[in-house]
Amino acid sequence: MLSVTNIDASYGHAKVLHDISLEVNSGEMVFIAGRNGAGKTTLLKSIAGFLKPSTGSITFDGKSIMELPAEKIALSGIRYVFQDKRVFSQLTVKENLEIAAYPVKVSIADAIGRVVSIYPKIEKFLNLRAGTLSGGQRQILLIGRALIGDPKLLLIDEPTEGLAAGTINDILNVLSSMKGKVSMLIVEQNLSVVGMLADKVYMMKEGKIVQEVTDKAQMNNKIQLEQCL
Amino acid sequence: MINTIAYGLTIGGILYIISIGLSLTFGTMRIVNFAHGLIYAIGAYLLITLLPVARNNFILGAFLAVLAIIPISYIIERFVVRKLYGVSIDYAIIATYAVVLIGVDLIKWIWGSSPIPLSDPVGIDVAFLGITLPLYRLIIIALAVIIFIGLAIFFKKTMVGKIVTAALEDKDAVRSLGINVDKYFAYIFVIGSCLAALGGVLYAPITSVHPYMGSMVLLLSFAVVLVGGLGNIKGTFVAAFALGMVMSVTGRLWGPAAETMVFVVMGIVLIFKPIEV
Numbered sequence: 001m002l003s004v005t006n007i008d009a010s011y012g013h014a015k016v017l018h019d020i021s022l023e024v025n026s027g028e029m030v031f032i033a034g035r036n037g038a039g040k041t042t043l044l045k046s047i048a049g050f051l052k053p054s055t056g057s058i059t060f061d062g063k064s065i066m067e068l069p070a071e072k073i074a075l076s077g078i079r080y081v082f083q084d085k086r087v088f089s090q091l092t093v094k095e096n097l098e099i100a101a102y103p104v105k106v107s108i109a110d111a112i113g114r115v116v117s118i119y120p121k122i123e124k125f126l127n128l129r130a131g132t133l134s135g136g137q138r139q140i141l142l143i144g145r146a147l148i149g150d151p152k153l154l155l156i157d158e159p160t161e162g163l164a165a166g167t168i169n170d171i172l173n174v175l176s177s178m179k180g181k182v183s184m185l186i187v188e189q190n191l192s193v194v195g196m197l198a199d200k201v202y203m204m205k206e207g208k209i210v211q212e213v214t215d216k217a218q219m220n221n222k223i224q225l226e227q228c229l
Numbered sequence: 230m231i232n233t234i235a236y237g238l239t240i241g242g243i244l245y246i247i248s249i250g251l252s253l254t255f256g257t258m259r260i261v262n263f264a265h266g267l268i269y270a271i272g273a274y275l276l277i278t279l280l281p282v283a284r285n286n287f288i289l290g291a292f293l294a295v296l297a298i299i300p301i302s303y304i305i306e307r308f309v310v311r312k313l314y315g316v317s318i319d320y321a322i323i324a325t326y327a328v329v330l331i332g333v334d335l336i337k338w339i340w341g342s343s344p345i346p347l348s349d350p351v352g353i354d355v356a357f358l359g360i361t362l363p364l365y366r367l368i369i370i371a372l373a374v375i376i377f378i379g380l381a382i383f384f385k386k387t388m389v390g391k392i393v394t395a396a397l398e399d400k401d402a403v404r405s406l407g408i409n410v411d412k413y414f415a416y417i418f419v420i421g422s423c424l425a426a427l428g429g430v431l432y433a434p435i436t437s438v439h440p441y442m443g444s445m446v447l448l449l450s451f452a453v454v455l456v457g458g459l460g461n462i463k464g465t466f467v468a469a470f471a472l473g474m475v476m477s478v479t480g481r482l483w484g485p486a487a488e489t490m491v492f493v494v495m496g497i498v499l500i501f502k503p504i505e506v
Contacts, residue, residue, distance in 0.1 A: 050404075071404045071410070082402055090394055098388070099403065100406045
């Protein structure tokens with residue numbers, strides 16, 4: 001489904017990604033793990049069209065998406081959920097969903113229904129300003145917002161970052177409920193979360209993929225994963 | 230004193246109409262658009278040209294002048310401003326200032342350098358609390374309030390308004406949902422330019438129309454935008470009237486300091502509430 005082949009990417013003269021290659025197949029939940037500054041977010045940004053790689057290729061469903069602007073990549077079926085729980089805080093939860101529904105021509109009722117299907121509690125917050133939601137609720141709103149229009153692939157950046165243990169469980173439940181229905185490429189530093197959900201893990205260090213882990217036993221072994229970093 | 234207040238409100242009304250467009254383009258695109266003042270001047274000149282076409286009907290002439298700004302502002306947005314998205318703010322200043330230089334010379338070439346006076350289109354004074362005020366000025370104040378309410382409804386109720394509100398906060402997040410933000414910024418640029426032209430049209434009968442009339446009003450508008458907050462409709466409204474009042478009261482006490490005081494207030498506000506550009 002998604003194929004990234006030998007990409008390099010830079011911010012100005014600073015090269016951040018070095019010869020990255022990865023694959024995400026249909027229905028797979030793939031994680032990218034690594035320490036701060038390893039280039040994980042840069043990799044997601046490169047796939048989502050917010051940073052143009054200098055070399056290599058990125059194909060989605062067999063078509064090159066590397067030259068497309070971010071909005072066209074989104075419409076092709078890839079949605080990017082940013083780090084830092086970036087909801088439109090001045091707008092209500094319902095208006096956040098309305099904006100997501102507009103470009104994919106989904107009715108607001110269907111959009112709300114889609115998000116309620118993964119997190120029923122959101123119905124209570126529809127008329128609240130998104131800026132008043134808790135960190136966990138914001139994260140779920142972002143994931144729900146990205147699901148409107150049934151994308152084929154979600155890119156999610158640090159979904160559990162800065163959240164309390166109880167809230168992380170809510171996020172895990174949401175991600176588990178989506179598993180198999182939509183492909184996901186998730187950046188995550190919490191190796192316990194990775195071990196619980198991943199079909200495949202790419203370990204990143206200093207802008208390079210240092211290991212691809214597909215063995216479930218190895219994924220569940222935090223110490224072994226940490227040794228890769 | 231009431232006369233001073235009335236003058237301050239008139240200046241505030243005009244400043245709001247001009248500044249809100251600048252605030253929205255500055256807030257959404259992060260582009261310092263010097264051409265905004267040029268559009269204000271062109272609006273006034275187009276009024277002068279189109280008034281005979283409209284058989285001296287001021288409302289029709291003003292409408293046609295604002296309408297004529299749409300293609301002009303679209304050309305500036307499409308071929309200059311759109312190329313400046315995301316680049317350093319310095320390039321925007323240089324490029325839009327170049328547009329001003331070209332535009333001012335075109336104005337001189339088409340309409341000449343001499344100031345052109347325009348009479349009060351209403352020509353009626355109304356008595357109010359013991360003083361007489363030109364009705365035209367009261368109409369300007371009322372129009373500013375109507376535009377403020379109209380824009381508030383536009384941003385709250387329409388999809389374009391909601392998308393722009395979201396993009397003001399996080400442009401990339403809007404793009405990540407599949408929305409071509411630049412298209413909506415172009416709408417806002419054209420709406421903002423139409424409002425600048427309307428400001429020029431409305432202010433033309435109060436002042437004289439000349440090629441450089443946009444320069445000072447642009448600086449005052451920047452002060453309003455910085456005090457009111459980038460892309461902040463309510464803040465711009467309050468700041469425009471507050472600074473209009475500052476100009477009016479200072480002008481009454483010591484005329485030469487009227488405009489300077491606006492920038493003193495702006496400086497004080499920025500000390501306590503700095504902005505990120």
